[in-house]
Amino acid sequence: MAVVDYQAPQSIEDAIGILQKTDIKSKVMAGGTDLIIQTKSQTADPVRVVDLKHIDGMMSYTLDDGGMSLGPAMSCAEFTTLDDVKAVYPGLSESAYLIGSTQVQGRASIGGNLCNASPAADTIPALIANGAQCVIEGNNGERVVAVEDFVTGVAQNCMASDELLKQITIPRPAPGSSDAYLRFIPRTEMDIAVAGAGVSVTLDSSGKCTAARVAIGAVAVTALLVREAAEALIGTAVDEQALDAAAAAASAAAKPITDRRGTAEYRTHVVGVLVKRAAKIAAERARGVK
Amino acid sequence: MSEAKKFNFIGQRTIRPDGHDKVTGKANYAADLALPGMIWGKILRSPHAHAKILKLDTSKAEAMLGVMSVATFDDLPSVSNEAIQSGEGAIDSLDLGRNVLARDKVLYHGHAIAAIAAKTEAIAEKALELIDVEYEVLTPVLDLHEAMKADAPLLHEDMFTQGYPEQPEKPSNIAARHELKMGDVEAGFAEADVIVERDFVTPTVHQGYIEPHACTVSYNTEGQSMVWCSTQGHFDVRASTAKLLAMPLGNLKVIASEIGGGFGGKTTVYLEPIALILSRKSGRPVKMMMDRDEVFRASGPASAARLTVKVGGKKDGTITAMQTSIAYEAGAFKGSPAMIGGMTAFTPYNCANVYCETFDVVVNKPKVAAYRAPGAPQAEFGAEMAVSELAEKLGIDPVDLRLQNAAKEGTQTVYGPKLKAVGLVECLEAAKNSPHYKTELKEGEGRGIASGFWFNIGGQSSVTINMNPDGTGTIVEGSPDIGGSRASMQMMAAEELGIPLNDLKPIIGDTESIPYNQSTGGSRTTFATGMAVIEAAQDVVQQLKERAASLWNVTPDQVEWRDGSAINTAGEGQMTCAEICAKCEKTGGQISGTGNVNARGAGPSFAVHVCDTKVDMETGKVDVIRYTAIQDAGKAIHPSYVEGQFQGGAAQGIGWALNEEYVYNDDGVMENAGFLDYRIPLASDLPMIDTIIVEVPNNFHPYGVRGVGESGIIPPLAAVGYAVGDAIGANVSELPCSPPRVLKLIQEKG
Amino acid sequence: MTKVHVTTSINGDETEFLCEPHDTLLDVLRNDLSLTGTKEGCGSGDCGACSVTLNGRLVCSCLVLGVEAEGAEVGTIEGVGEADNLNVIQEKFLEHAALQCGICTPGLIVSTQALLAENPSPTEEEARYYLAGNLCRCTGYDKIIRAVMDSAETMRGEG
Secondary structure (H helix, E strand, O other): OOEEEEEOOOOHHHHHHHHHHHHHHHHEEEOOOOOOHHHHOOOEEEEEEEEOOOOOOOOOEHHHEEEEEEEEOOHHHHHOOOHHHHHHHHHHHHHHOOOOHHHHHHOOOOHHHHHHOOOOOOOOHHHHHHOOEEEEEEEEEEEEEEEEHHHHEEEHHHHOOEEEEEEEEEEOOOOHHHHHHEEOOOOOOOOOEEEEEEEEEEEEEOOOEEEEEEEEEEEOOOOOHHHHHHHHHHHHHHOOOHHHHHHHHHHHHOOOOEOOOHHHHHHHHHHHHHHHHHHHHHHHHHOOOO | OOOOOOOOOOOOOOOOOOOHEEEEEEEEEEOOOOOOOOEEEEEOOOOOOOOOEEEEEEEHHHOOOOOOEEEEEEEEOOOOOOEEEOEEEEHHHHHHHHHOOOOOEOOOOOEEEEEEEEOOHHHHHHOOOOOOEEEOOOOOOOOEEEEEEHOOOOOOOOOOEEEEOOOOOOOOEEEEEEEEOOHHHHHHHHHHHHHEEHHHEOOOOOOOOOOEEEEEEOOOOOOOOEEEEEOOOHHHHHHHHHOOOOOOOHHEEEEOOOOOOOOOOOOOOHHHHHHHHHHHOOOEEEEOOOOOOHHHHHHOEEEOOEEEEEEEOOOOOEEEEEEEEEEEEEEEOOOOOHHHHHHHHOOOEOOOOOEEEEEEEEEOOOOOOOOOOOHHHHHHHHHHHOOOHHHHHHHHOOHHHHOEOOOOOOOEEEEEEEOOOOOOOHHHHHHHHHHHHHHHOOOOOEEEEEEEEEOOOOOEEEEEEEEOOOEEEEEEEEOOOOOOOHHHHHHHHHHHHOOOOOHEEEEEEEOOOOOOOOOOOOOHHHHHHHHHHHHHHHHHHHHHHHHHHHHOOHHHEEEEEEOOOEEEOOOOOEHHHHHHHHHHHHOOOEEEEEEEEEEOOOOOEEEEEEEEEEEEEOOEEEEEEEEEEEEEOOOOOOOHHHHHHHHHHHHHHHHHOOOOOOOOOOOOEOOOOOOOOOOOOOHHHHHOOOEEEEEEOOOOOOOOOOOOOOHHHHHHHHHHHHHHHHHHOOOEEEEOOHHHHHHHHHHHHO | OOOOOOHHHHHHHEEEEEEHHHHHHHHHHHHOOOOOOOOOOOOOOOOOOOOOEEEEEEHHHHEHHHHHHOOOOEEEEOOOOOOOEOOHHHHHHHHHHOOOOOOOOOHHHHHHHHHHHOOOOHHHHHHHHHHHHHOOOOOOHHHHHHHHHHHHHHHHHHH
16 A cells, blocks of 8 residues: 555544545554554555544543443553553553554554454454444444454454444443453564453452453454353352363364464464463452452 | 783773764764755565576666666676675675676575666655566575485576585585584594584574665766765775776775664675666666665575584593584575684684584575674584583583683684683683572573684774874774774773873774775774774874974983873973974974774684573463673773673574574565564563673783674573573574474473 | 645744655654654664654654644654753763664663653663663663663652
């Protein structure tokens, strides 16, 4: 892609109006940290960049008893300073904090991470674990799609070319719930996840797990919600045995490839290790939550 | 000599004279120069790792609006073959020409085929698409073992292995074989109680300088053409470029910009000859920059290697025999540092029986260039891993085993000379007594120690010190400053002159303004250029004394120079440098000192590193938790920059050992040509790197200096590799110790 | 291709420029505004040599479009310290020899300034992780981190 035009609409309607133009392809941009790299070559198809950062609501959030409604273009740097969000969704906050360097954090957004739909995107397993939903706006109005259904393939999402992601909504976790996100990378920072695991658990007053969601990333064409891994935790005290079973279920569900970042066997093994560790952290947090 | 000498400046941690410009963004690097009328050059690169070029048609590109000129191999005049100085070695000019622009064959993915200069970068890039190339794709040769087979596809039909008593009948991909030996290894192994024999594999790695190659050039038909570029050796750039373009040396002025890292990788040319052709044909200055992708694919990484090592020792700790066979990947053209590997592998040891056989092998990858002690890290990795394993099997502490067999003054090397005074023993003792080594390991931690040897070189440096009437002076030297060396030049001159440090300003002159200077590399700068600085400063002192003498009407030998002033020992009188300089016109004219050296007697620098690691046994991830780098500097002129060389070398070696490698697909295309997936160490990956400077003076330098730039990259490969093996209880044989490899070793161990 | 007119503020100076939609802020700073202190090391946000602040936030200028500077405040290395006076961070980098070739230094200084504005008392680990996006190949980071910690201490009035 080569950027030949730049537009910064002030409203969603204006944005959708631009997306409907058929002269050249339009690409929506939030932080731009994926898009600008993709548009580096001058020799490819011309593209119009539609910058969403000037639209009300795209960069802000609300958090109340019903849950969180997040503007998809808010920078991760800003998102990870929100203490109230961190207290309710520590794992999601962690996942946003892991995207790239401090500089990339200054621009990258959860919405962009989600829409770019890399199989290794860090926030997607954490969003899925929290039951997040995508509020999509298009010419035909609004529709809501669960995150696990939003991403449809490698770098593909379910939106039409004249639709955009307006909000990400996340239900308020039930009392006794918490989440965690872990990823594996060869260095300590910067790398694309070789495997990722987002886990949310709900514990009752006796410490028994009454609900769980386990999502794994970088081990299939999209992040996967692994029901079997959650079932391995539900009804247990999230002890060693349950954790091992959840890990095994996650490894069994993984369908990774071998590439420059890891072999299939390696990813299959490590995603199990991460699910176990993330589930343990989520449970520890849940025990501390009133 | 330097033992009794008390220094005023040497050994201080002064502020570097170019520091202000570096911390404010004012310093000008290769891509920072813009000239009026400047246009932009871009290169068309081969999409195939191995192919014949059947057709190359640039006419459509030339016709595009905004395109000003085009260059292909046909624009390089036909010149005779010659070895051109390039860094610490030499390069064949025919090979260099064909690497700069492919002739009838492309030999690696990314190989330059043609170039366009246009009014904007965007136009130049678009125009590249209009160049019509037809290829006959050939099978790429990507693996050392495959390349060495008798029936392997050939990169060069005229390559016959050099180094055998009789030239082989058939061509092959083995450019050369080298053999170095002394004593009788068979007898040595027969004597041994324990023998360790291992195979090792090391990957292709890149120097990883953060500044990509770039140049701005302006061709001048009548007089001097100008090249501004990032280089470790602007005289080498002049020689290479002038040779390839059949220009007289005097018609080419090369200015060395500030350089954003080199480590050996900027001792040759890639862009400059092409940019000059584009400039000549368009009549405009041309700027060319490699992007990061091009740097990885098409500059000069360091050789991958496959090695077999065998060492034998007796129960009493005597090492009786040491043997190695190493094949080095040269990339597309001959010239890996294979021979040097053989020279360095076992040099830290006083062993009578040594045999080293090395091979220089071409493969369809970019032509390798030097990288900090070229050839030694690979060879000494194998040697040090084997020696550490031998120590373990003999039940002897690995430092003690090395001490017992340490090379010292008088030790015979396998490559010929006997070592003069060296500091390996002192480094080993410092390691043994270090707080690090004395700290016991905790559960799950592993430790590795390793030695490293590098010869260091001397060579030609030329320095002039021009004194101004106000007593300040300019040190005009010719060593592009890649690590802060000009601070040391300033200190050495101030030491001799006795005037305030900041009264002396070091600058690096261009090829037009100064005599020939060999490139910055080989750890030669503080040693050889330092020697030239000292000589020039002593020349200035002599002249100052003579001028003072004439003013006092005494003879020069009656004048003493002390603390920056002339003292009349035959009567009354003291004059400062500034006072004498103020009168220079009356006493004979400008005062200017020269030092021209072809320095001999560079002292080797031995290094010993200690590394502790911790491994996550479920994922194979390695953390370096503690690191100490010990090295002999002879005399540390500026301790901070000496420590900086130790730490920088350690960091690069740690990267080489842990995560850095070129990943190729079956078509010979590099899959990780960027800093995202070519993983150099980050600030969060490393602990503080403790340093110990050992000083065993090199008596061939007035202050005892030994170069330190290179040895520091050698020990980390085995220090880390062995520490990982120690932590997991398995033998590491392949670098890098990336998590999947380490996990596999853990799982195979059971 | 139509150039876009942009009005922005660079280091407190109101500035205008024309640029193509595809130009990055890095391209504009270096080529159109002759502010070459910000360096290009990779063009893909992996090395941090092009670090600048955008409305107070640390970003890679190679991942920001030039047109996005409209109405924004950009901070570059040229705005650090004063014309004739280095600031504490610059002084400490020199004192600790936290640079060898110097190509990463402008990016590191801009990043360090952003770090200490956000967190005046970072631990060594916090400093290392914050600066993980600034690659240095020469120093092994040891002296850089020492300079950063010393700068923090001095700026807190404790040095």
